[in-house]
Amino acid sequence: MLMCHVATSILAMASSQRQLLSDHEIVATHLSRYCAYLVAYSPKLLPDDAVWCKSLYTAVKKDAERSLAGSGITISTSEMDYGRLVExxxxxxxxxxxxxxxxLGWRLAELPEGEEVAWKALAEFWSETASCDDMDEHAEAIARGGELITLLWALLYHVGSVDDATTAATHGAADDVV
Known part of the structure; x- marks a missing residue:
């Protein structure tokens, strides 16, 4: 998830010269940022071990900061030289x-088929990645006001868009919450 977040961010920087964003780009960048938020601040809502997710996020963030140290570029800089950052x-x-x-981000930016093919692939990846499997944590999150991904899952569950395996495994948790 973090590797694809980095790739999505790199492609977004490569595309930053354009004024008009495609629907795929908007979906991919928003879901990528949201999933990175979950890794950093709500790792219990993810399928991997929460402690491992948090430590991986911390290690990758520290490596990015160390790699950019002294360059005048920070990981929070919104408008930076794409080529210099990649280098x-x-x-x-x-x-x-x-x-x-x-x-991966650099390769996506250089696809001969064009950026929109890359954005479509990333939008599909992030849409699938943003779905959830462990409903116990999500049920608790809804009770507290919920994370966006939890609320989306509940909506998809009730309109029948969640696959049968997930529905069967989580039927009781969703009924208790909603």
Missing amino acids: LLSMRSKHHVLRDGVE
Whole structure:
């Protein structure tokens, strides 16, 4: 998930010169940012071990900050030189998740078929990734006011868009919540 978030961010920087964003780009960037938020602040809502997710996020973030140190570029800079960023992260990063994400983002930006093919693929990836499997944590999140992904799952469950395996496994949790 983090590698694809890095790739999505790199492609967004490569595309930042355009004024008009495609629907696929909007979906991909918003879901990517939201999933990165979940990794950093609500890892219990993800299928992987929460402690592992949090430590991976911390390690990748520290590696990005270290890689960009002294360059005048920070990971929170919104408008930066795409080429310089890719160069610095490619040369200086030590964490494979960050390196692989930068390479994937660069490759997507350079697709001969064009950016829209890359944005469509990322939008589909993030749409599938944003679905959830563990309903116990999501049921608790709804009771507290919920995370967006939990509320979306509840909506999809009730309109019949959740697959049969997930529906059967989580039927009781969703009925208790809604």
